[in-house]
Amino acid sequence: MTAELAVAVREQAALGEGPTWGAAARRLIWVDILGSRVHTYTPETGRRTVMATEQHVGAAKPRADGGLVVNLRDGVGSYAPDGSFTWLLRDPVPGRRGNDAAVAPDGSLWAGTMRYDEAPGGGNLVRIAPDGTTREMLPSVAVSNGIGWSPDGSLLYYVDSPTRRIDVCPADAELATHRRPFATIEPGAGYPDGLTVDADGCVWVALWDGAQLRRYTPDGTLDRVVPLPVHRPTACAFGGPDLRDLYISTARTGRPRPHPLSGSLLVLRNAGRGLPGVPFGSPEVVDRFG
Template sequence: MTAYEVAVLAEATLGEGPTWDAATGRLIWLDILGSRIHTYDPASGRRTVRTTEQHVGAVKLREGGGLVLNLRDGVALLDPDDSFSWLHHAPVPGRRANEAAVAPDGSLWAGTMRYDEALGGGTLSRVTGDGEAEVILDDVTVSNGTGWSPDGRLMYYIDSPTRRVDVFDHDNGRVTNRRPLTEIEDGAGYPDGLTVDADGCVWVALWDGGAVRRYTPSGDLDRVIDLPTPRTTACTFGGPDLTDLYITTARTGLSAPSALAGSLLVVPGAGKGLPQRAFAG
């Protein structure tokens, strides 16, 4: 068992979406239901908080600077000067954004879900830098972790209520041959966010499981990191050498949340991550 540390003691309602910004040496993370974008500089301890006007499901870096936001009503751009614009505005009543990830070609794969978590009420869409959007999966309940193998030929994906981590063949923005990589057993929680490391292994945060698991490319369970609060939501590698595993957590729905529920945790030296891709827009 690997020891965790508390990077940021917080009470995020639904902490999510950790992304390492190598240029600034900061971690960006979110409180989806709190409509907040957080940054954390592990070298100095400095933190910032920015409030958004809508629930924010994901925030990723852009090639030209600034951020791309997966918001309740669509995908938007935040420029370095803080100016805001919609890239793909497509509001659906009762639906919000959830996880998103940047593909090898620089497109954003943006997930949605219904607030009531209605079966099949969400989507996974591919959004290009010029704002063209294509629905890739249209029968999703809670669109969650998405990531690619180091060579870009495989895409991993989680629709949480299925309890599976699925894998697709990926080629130039197209996915085929969906099959399960692994299934989370009853009582161990639900798969939520994921990240892929430099060895091609998949790290999965377990909602109501209080843990992060590492699976090999063949789907074998390789490692378990137990954590002090049950609603573990997402993870990513950061730090100067991309060896520190940052983990977000949530308080929402817990009748008696622990003191660390909603905090940002870190496991130093957990593995070796891949550089974060930036959105080509």
Template sequence: MSGYEVAVRAEATLGEGPTWDAAAGRLLWIDILGSRVHGYDPASGRRTVRTTEQHVGAVKPRAGGGLVLNLRDGIGLLDPDGGFRWLHRETVPGRRANDAAVAPDGALWAGTMRYDEAPGGGTLSRVTGDGTVEVVLPGVAVSNGTGWSPDGRLMYYIDSPTRRVDVFDYDGDGGGRVSGRRPLAEIEEGAGFPDGLTVDADGCVWVALWDGAAVRRYTPDGVLDRVIELPVPRVTACAFGGPGLTDLYVTTARVGLDAPGPLSGSLLVVPGAGQGLPQPPFAG
């Protein structure tokens, strides 16, 4: 099935990280290599763009207003008045921020990767509202999609070159500890690489496929039960948005394509694709 529409026609180099900002009624997304944070209000069609001083891997709403940014050199905070400050700064030459997600307890799980995608050069860290950082998964390659089951007891995670969607047991009462890593699903050769993910109200995991021109949905048992084919090869991430969280927003990329199609780099949407889960804001 398909049924996509173009929400924002754009030429993002590396569009990523769609996130529904419920308080503002807008869809946030980024262009990592373009160093831009985009906002889109589907009710009015209003668009905003803010340029960041560094490559930006993710943007999420904060509980007290403003935004948290996963930046090349660490975690930054945008205050409601537009002011910027660092929450945690850690410069590692050759490394940048990538995808991030907010856990049920409000902590930010922020990924990194090397620009050359060298194996073992990336991390997944848990960042609390006071700026405490704990590296949970060292030695990953391309840290990507992260999400939680509706009951908060499972965490899903993608290190893209593994071609797997992995699942952990998640202890929300124990400081966000994870254990028992195991594969949920594996992407077969020729179908692309798993990139970003989101979890719906039924506990199904939606996975964007880089070089796969599609978004797939897997059941909690890891069974592929739905494929949304899209007119762009480099599908990067997906998230539910809109007032009822029923529309699936999908980001796309142009980077590395010899002849990008007309929609590569645009923000797409599949209306009425499913039922999303409300996403908690960052507790900082």
């Protein structure tokens, strides 16, 4: 079947980010970071919801027992199904906010930060275990972004956007000392932002200021480029009941005359086959970093 690009949700998000498929509710979750909003979209019915957060929100992911875990300006928090809020990690740093985050195969949350001015070394990457234990996995990054795992969970992919690289590391090794370049984005093609890994082990990445998605095979070979009408795609994730549609978040911020679809949620139908997601705090996890 041929992939087809369409508009899933027409929106004017300042900084749309972090699409995530919530399998239990059969809906797509994404955020507008600067708008302090968590959006949901149910493809089968077209139903949408919008929830305001009190701080800028870099990512929102499903919890195993319902609700959401969110990467906010001052740390990581959790919304219960009844809407009540609890901090899991409160670590306010002036001039810094939460950015991209992802749930690992073991149910832990890996959450990144960055400075608003994108200063080198101003951000980090932390891991929050299902029991709430927190560990810094990577200090001194600039713009912590895409995070993903290979289908068998043995490899971790990571993006610090200004490096123009997607890095890879054995999932059970120290990221700070064992990561190596997996793919490098050439100057003028944009910056790697959010990523996802498909069922074939290929890495899809959105290129900020590049107006495209790219797919790299497991050996790092670029094998597919998808041009987009918007200049600033931010992240991508497979969704839908069969995980074959690739959803793409986009941004309007920083563009003097953004494309009319900038800030909308796009979808590349029949793009491939995604991996089932893991909600934060899955009860069957074993903590390998304890």
